[in-house]
Amino acid sequence: KRRRLTMADILLGVTGKDYVLLAADRSAARSIIVFKNDEDKILELDSHKLMATSGPQGDRTNFGEYIQRNLQLYNLANSVPLSTHGAANFARRELAEALRRSPWQVNSLIAGFDKKGPSLYYMDYMASMHKVDKAAHGYGAYFTLSVMDRYCVKDMSLEEGLSVLKKCIHELQTRFLLKCNSFILKVVDKDGTRIIDMDGNTVEPPKPKTFNKSDDSDSKADE
Amino acid sequence: MPRYDRAITVFSPDGHLFQVEYAMEAVKKGASAVAVRGTDAVVLAVEKKQASKLQDSRTVKKICKVDDHVCLASAGLMADARVLVNKARLEAQSHRLNYEDPVSVEYIARYIAHTQQVYTQSGGRRPFGVRTLIGGFDQDGTPRLFQTDPAGTYSAWKANATGRNAKTVVEYLEKHYSEIKEMTETEAVKLAIRALLEVVESGSKHIEVCVMTKAGSRFMGDEELEKLSKEIEKIKEAEKEQGKKDLQ
Numbered sequence: 001k002r003r004r005l006t007m008a009d010i011l012l013g014v015t016g017k018d019y020v021l022l023a024a025d026r027s028a029a030r031s032i033i034v035f036k037n038d039e040d041k042i043l044e045l046d047s048h049k050l051m052a053t054s055g056p057q058g059d060r061t062n063f064g065e066y067i068q069r070n071l072q073l074y075n076l077a078n079s080v081p082l083s084t085h086g087a088a089n090f091a092r093r094e095l096a097e098a099l100r101r102s103p104w105q106v107n108s109l110i111a112g113f114d115k116k117g118p119s120l121y122y123m124d125y126m127a128s129m130h131k132v133d134k135a136a137h138g139y140g141a142y143f144t145l146s147v148m149d150r151y152c153v154k155d156m157s158l159e160e161g162l163s164v165l166k167k168c169i170h171e172l173q174t175r176f177l178l179k180c181n182s183f184i185l186k187v188v189d190k191d192g193t194r195i196i197d198m199d200g201n202t203v204e205p206p207k208p209k210t211f212n213k214s215d216d217s218d219s220k221a222d223e
Numbered sequence: 224m225p226r227y228d229r230a231i232t233v234f235s236p237d238g239h240l241f242q243v244e245y246a247m248e249a250v251k252k253g254a255s256a257v258a259v260r261g262t263d264a265v266v267l268a269v270e271k272k273q274a275s276k277l278q279d280s281r282t283v284k285k286i287c288k289v290d291d292h293v294c295l296a297s298a299g300l301m302a303d304a305r306v307l308v309n310k311a312r313l314e315a316q317s318h319r320l321n322y323e324d325p326v327s328v329e330y331i332a333r334y335i336a337h338t339q340q341v342y343t344q345s346g347g348r349r350p351f352g353v354r355t356l357i358g359g360f361d362q363d364g365t366p367r368l369f370q371t372d373p374a375g376t377y378s379a380w381k382a383n384a385t386g387r388n389a390k391t392v393v394e395y396l397e398k399h400y401s402e403i404k405e406m407t408e409t410e411a412v413k414l415a416i417r418a419l420l421e422v423v424e425s426g427s428k429h430i431e432v433c434v435m436t437k438a439g440s441r442f443m444g445d446e447e448l449e450k451l452s453k454e455i456e457k458i459k460e461a462e463k464e465q466g467k468k469d470l471q
Contacts, residue, residue, distance in 0.1 A: 069320040076288055076312050 005105035005125060006030070008178055009041065009054030010140035012168055013109045013120050014148065015133045016156040019189035020111035020118045022052045023165055025140075026182045030056070042186045045071050049087055049112040050188050054137050055105045055125065063106045067091045084112025088121035088129060096127035107137040113188050136168075143176055144168040158187065162200050169198075242350055243343050246299075246373035249352035253298035254285065255386040257419045258356040259396070260368040261411030265358035265435045267296040268415040270386070270423045286433040286442070290315040293331055293359035294433050294440050298386030299373075300352035307351060311335055328359040332369035332377045340375025350374075354385040364437050382414070388422035395421050408436060412443075416455050425452045 010025040024041040027034055035057075042052045043064040051067065053060045070090065075081045082090070088110045098104050103125060110121040122135040134148040151164045165185070172180050185196050195203045235241060254270040269285040286296045287308045295311065297304040314334050318326045326334075335355060343350045350373040357369045370385070371377040382400050384392035395418045403410050412434060423429050427448035434441055443451075 065320055069316045072319070073312060073316040076290065076316075077309065079288075 005055045005107070007138040009107075009138050010172065010180060010183075011041070011052045011054050011107070011109050011135075011137040012140065012144055012148075012165060013052065013111055013122075013132075013135045014152060014156070014161050014164055015111075015118050015120045016158060016161040018113075018118060019158055019161070019187050020050070020113065020120050021158070021161045021165060021185065021187050022050050022109060022111050023169070023183045023185045024052045024054075025180045026184055027180070028057055037182065040184055042184060043068055044186075044193050045087060045110075045112075046075060046081055047192045048081070048114060048188055049084060049110065050186050050193055051091070051111075052109040052186075054107045059105045063094075063104045064108075067094065081114075083114045083116070084110065084119045084121070085114075085116075085131075087112065088123065088131075092123055092127050092129045095123065095125065099127055109135055109137065111188050113190055113192075118189065139176065139178075140172055143171050147171050158189075158200055162196075162198065166198060240343060240374070243374045246350040246352045247354075250299040250354045250373065250385060251387065251389070253300070253353075253386040255384060255388060255392060255419060255422055256285065256296045256298045256356055257382075257384045257392055257396070257415050258296060258358050258368050258370075258380070259382040259400075259406070259411045259415040259418075260358065260366050260380065261406035261408060263366065263436060264408035264411050265294075265360070265366045265368055266408075266411045266415040267294055267356060267358050267433045267435070268419045269296050269298075269431050270419065271429050271431050273428070280428075286431060288440060289331060289357075290319075290325060290359075291439055292325055292435075293328055293357065294435055295335075295355050295357050296433070297353050297355045298389075299354055303351040304353045304355070307335055307338065307353060307355065310338055325362060327361045328357060328367035328369060329361075329379070331359075332357045332371060336371040336375050336377035339371055339373060343373070343375055356383060356385060358435055360435065360437050366435070382418075384418060391421050392418045408434065412451065413455060413458075416451060417458065420452070420455060420459065425456055427452065 012023040014021050022042050026037055026039050028036045028039040042050055045051050045068050051064055053064045071082060071087055091110060095104055105125050107125050108123045112119055120132055120135060121129055122132050123129045134152050136144045147168045148164060151167060169183060186193060187196050195205055197203050254272040256269040259266045267286050271280055273280050286294055289295050289308060289311045295308055311331055315326050315331060339351050342348050352373060354372045360366055368380050369377055370380055370383050382396045384396065399414060419430055427445040432443040432448060434443060
């Protein structure tokens with residue numbers, strides 16, 4: 001059975017005066033099963049770039065990591081980081097060349113901050129790409145694009161951008177059939193990328209699950 | 224003898240691979256490079272040979288970053304070094320993609336050495352005329368220093384030098400390395416520069432220094448280098464005076 005790109009992953013993005021804000025839902029699910037509720041779908045491509053991806057998990061992670069590693073190679077080999085425009089075009093070309101062979105079923109949003117300021121690129125699995133101020137992928141788009149159109153203004157501050165995103169998420173939680181309790185929010189600005197919560201406070205990156213006895217807090221409880 | 228240095232795949236009757244040995248001669252003609260491994264730092268220092276006054280020496284990079292935690296200095300044919308560094312950089316990222324872990328210094332040294340060896344065994348290709356000094360930190364925080372040569376051998380070192388007048392520099396390192404009780408970052412930098420200044424003119428125009436710590440790598444700025452060079456000159460003056468006194 002061929003893996004199919006469903007539209008259930010929610011990816012949102014808004015550009016403000018000097019930042020780009022990305023939000024992604026945290027559930028990893030296929031068909032009627034939810035695998036986990038703490039999936040991080042927003043990759044840090046480098047210090048000032050984020051890429052939110054949606055699609056079957058294999059393609060999603062493989063494509064994302066492939067782009068991430070190639071960007072790191074570029075940075076090291078050229079001592080200068082690639083611009084957001086360059087990175088987005090690189091990713092798009094990879095999608096385009098694979099399209100007629102073995103397509104990546106990955107929709108993505110690439111956000112970055114470089115010399116030209118903040119920028120957001122909407123890319124879909126057929127390798128179409130647009131530079132936009134606000135974007136959304138999947139079913140979530142049907143609910144949130146109208147909210148963004150209504151409330152987004154030019155040169156928004158981070159607080160204003162967050163309030164728009166809050167309204168989008170509220171709309172999804174009210175009207176979208178699939179439960180979307182938690183979202184991961186990441187912002188990229190001149191200082192780089194960071195994870196934030198709904199109020200704009202920086203949050204520690206989620207600790208990866210380890211299996212060492214000394215690290216696992218559960219085992220400490222047993223002692 | 225001359226009949227056995229044509230194709231590198233041929234051994235000479237007395238067991239030499241002449242092309243490899245000639246490659247080592249090319250290394251001996253290159254600008255000097257020194258490396259010192261301390262307890263919490265690895266220092267790479269190279270001689271900056273300025274080809275002409277018109278050349279912008281900042282664009283001539285002899286110390287290259289292979290990954291965030293590994294740097295490479297080389298002596299010999301710089302074009303060959305560039306090819307090796309590009310291969311190493313690709314392998315470093317490939318490793319990260321496949322294993323989700325950065326390479327260990329030993330892994331990348333082994334990879335470069337393996338690449339150099341392949342070019343001594345396949346027909347039609349000449350060996351790389353480069354000897355590399357690879358310094359960096361493993362994930363557990365241990366500093367490492369390796370050296371590879373045109374034959375494809377690699378080994379770990381506490382301190383080493385290559386290129387022109389390497390013998391003098393290595394002798395200096397052998398004499399003074401064990402004198403230093405604790406090889407901190409500052410001590411390692413000083414030793415590396417002291418050793419290099421045995422065969423190179425002093426001043427930031429003539430040397431380039433890369434200091435690696437657990438946090439990453441940084442190239443020493445001109446001001447810092449000038450200051451250190453002056454300090455070390457004084458130490459060397461004192462050494463010379465001491466040497467004269469010892470003779471008397």
